[in-house]
Amino acid sequence: MIYFDNAATTYPKPRAVYDAVLRAMTDAGGNPGRSAHRLSMTAADIIYECRCELADFFGCSVPENVVFTYNATYALNIAIKGLVSRGSHVLISSFEHNSVLRPVAALAARNVTYNVFDASGSTVQIINNIKSLVKRNTTAIICTHVSNVCGLELPIAEIGEYCASRHINFIVDAAQSAGVRPIDMRAYNIDALCIPGHKSLYGIAGCGAVIFHEKYKENYMPFAPIIEGGSGVDSLNIEMPSLLPERFEAGTLCVPAIAALLAGTREVRRIGPAKIAEHELKLKTKLCELLGEMPEVELYLPDGEEEGRPGTGVVAFNVKGKPSSDIADALAKRGICVRSGFHCAPLAHKTLGTGQDGAVRVSFSMYNSENEVRAFAAALREIISQP
Amino acid sequence: MPTCCAVIGSVTYALKGQRMLSSYNITSRVIKVRSAGTAGGCAYGLEFDCINTDTVATLLRRGDIPYRDIFRL
Numbered sequence: 001m002i003y004f005d006n007a008a009t010t011y012p013k014p015r016a017v018y019d020a021v022l023r024a025m026t027d028a029g030g031n032p033g034r035s036a037h038r039l040s041m042t043a044a045d046i047i048y049e050c051r052c053e054l055a056d057f058f059g060c061s062v063p064e065n066v067v068f069t070y071n072a073t074y075a076l077n078i079a080i081k082g083l084v085s086r087g088s089h090v091l092i093s094s095f096e097h098n099s100v101l102r103p104v105a106a107l108a109a110r111n112v113t114y115n116v117f118d119a120s121g122s123t124v125q126i127i128n129n130i131k132s133l134v135k136r137n138t139t140a141i142i143c144t145h146v147s148n149v150c151g152l153e154l155p156i157a158e159i160g161e162y163c164a165s166r167h168i169n170f171i172v173d174a175a176q177s178a179g180v181r182p183i184d185m186r187a188y189n190i191d192a193l194c195i196p197g198h199k200s201l202y203g204i205a206g207c208g209a210v211i212f213h214e215k216y217k218e219n220y221m222p223f224a225p226i227i228e229g230g231s232g233v234d235s236l237n238i239e240m241p242s243l244l245p246e247r248f249e250a251g252t253l254c255v256p257a258i259a260a261l262l263a264g265t266r267e268v269r270r271i272g273p274a275k276i277a278e279h280e281l282k283l284k285t286k287l288c289e290l291l292g293e294m295p296e297v298e299l300y301l302p303d304g305e306e307e308g309r310p311g312t313g314v315v316a317f318n319v320k321g322k323p324s325s326d327i328a329d330a331l332a333k334r335g336i337c338v339r340s341g342f343h344c345a346p347l348a349h350k351t352l353g354t355g356q357d358g359a360v361r362v363s364f365s366m367y368n369s370e371n372e373v374r375a376f377a378a379a380l381r382e383i384i385s386q387p
Numbered sequence: 388m389p390t391c392c393a394v395i396g397s398v399t400y401a402l403k404g405q406r407m408l409s410s411y412n413i414t415s416r417v418i419k420v421r422s423a424g425t426a427g428g429c430a431y432g433l434e435f436d437c438i439n440t441d442t443v444a445t446l447l448r449r450g451d452i453p454y455r456d457i458f459r460l
């Protein structure tokens with residue numbers, strides 16, 4: 001099998017991640033933050049270690065500002081719905097995933113309006129596009145760091161700088177970039193960073209996080225909880241606790257998934273995100289070179305590379321005259337895993353001009369090889385040659 | 388040795404406090420505080436040697452770790 005669907009979830013995981021999950025289930029099987037016995041405290045320790053690791057990795061000096069969620073989608077919902085108030089206006093990019101578009105659209109019920117800024121073109125053009133859409137009541141700019149469809153990297157450092165200058169909150173969807181592209185919340189003025197555990201941090205499904213900027217604390221917190229429930233502390237109080245992270249963590253946390261995220265993040269940092277990114281981009285270059293030799297193939301390559309925005313190892317393409325689902329199906333029959341269709345990102349496909357049928361998406365991880373890329377190209381050539 | 392308890396609140400801050408005190412060579416243990424003893428009903432605390440009470444209070448304040456009370460166990 002050749003697994004080229006890592007933008008959906010990475011596979012396989014490092015050995016340390018599998019071990020961490022098993023250890024969490026056997027040695028830390030208690031509910032963290034509820035009791036003080038060994039099993040509960042061992043679980044609580046793992047969770048606290050993971051908060052520290054993530055905070056350090058993403059440029060936040062305050063581990064308690066790392067709030068665990070089930071995935072990046074939950075994290076984005078907490079950030080977006082917890083911040084954006086009635087009657088305000090937000091901006092999103094033209095490459096957003098539904099995990100941003102849908103919650104923003106749902107805020108119409110609170111009379112919140114939004115505009116979409118074109119995120120193709122140069123960094124200067126993108127910032128100008130943003131400036132042309134900002135209004136007096138613009139509360140937030142919410143955007144993806146890297147497109148899950150084509151790997152385009154947005155200039156989040158420059159967008160963050162602009163947001164800071166205009167006192168606009170900046171929420172970043174780092175689902176595709178956490179672990180492979182540098183992210184410094186402090187330097188980039190990111191108010192809320194939303195990450196999944198199961199993609200390029202090589203954890204398992206069931207865990208994500210929203211990390212709030214270190215400036216936010218109990219008495220200065222514009223985000224409100226959107227989920228209420230048990231927090232393990234102050235049980236007699238009918239309101240959620242005032243302090244982070246428990247304020248935003250109602251219910252039981254998924255300890256095995258957080259243990260996996262801790263192990264995965266440590267492994268990524270040990271290997272080096274830059275080294276992983278370089279490997280994936282080399283595979284992307286090779287694939288594009290081979291696909292470029294096939295006249296029937298249409299590639300959708302993003303801008304930005306020449307401006308220091310190399311993006312990630314994600315390639316979107318179509319075979320002329322053949323539906324993307326047929327191509328993906330034919331590849332699956334040959335043991336090659338890709339994703340076809342709209343990738344939960346209708347805005348991105350509209351921007352790329354693939355709004356009719358979507359595209360086939362190939363996405364790499366640190367475990368893929370050039371041999372696999374060559375085998376993929378050979379399989380695709382064979383598929384194309386068939387009537 | 389008599390032990391004291393600093394009532395912290397969440398397990399997150401209790402663990403943060405424990406690690407911070409440990410960096411100053413003060414040993415502490417995370418415990419669940421008697422529910423009746425706290426206004427909100429459930430809280431974690433840090434148990435430590437009472438001889439360190441003043442130091443613990445100062446370090447917790449300096450480390451931005453809010454505590455509600457310190458009492459003798």
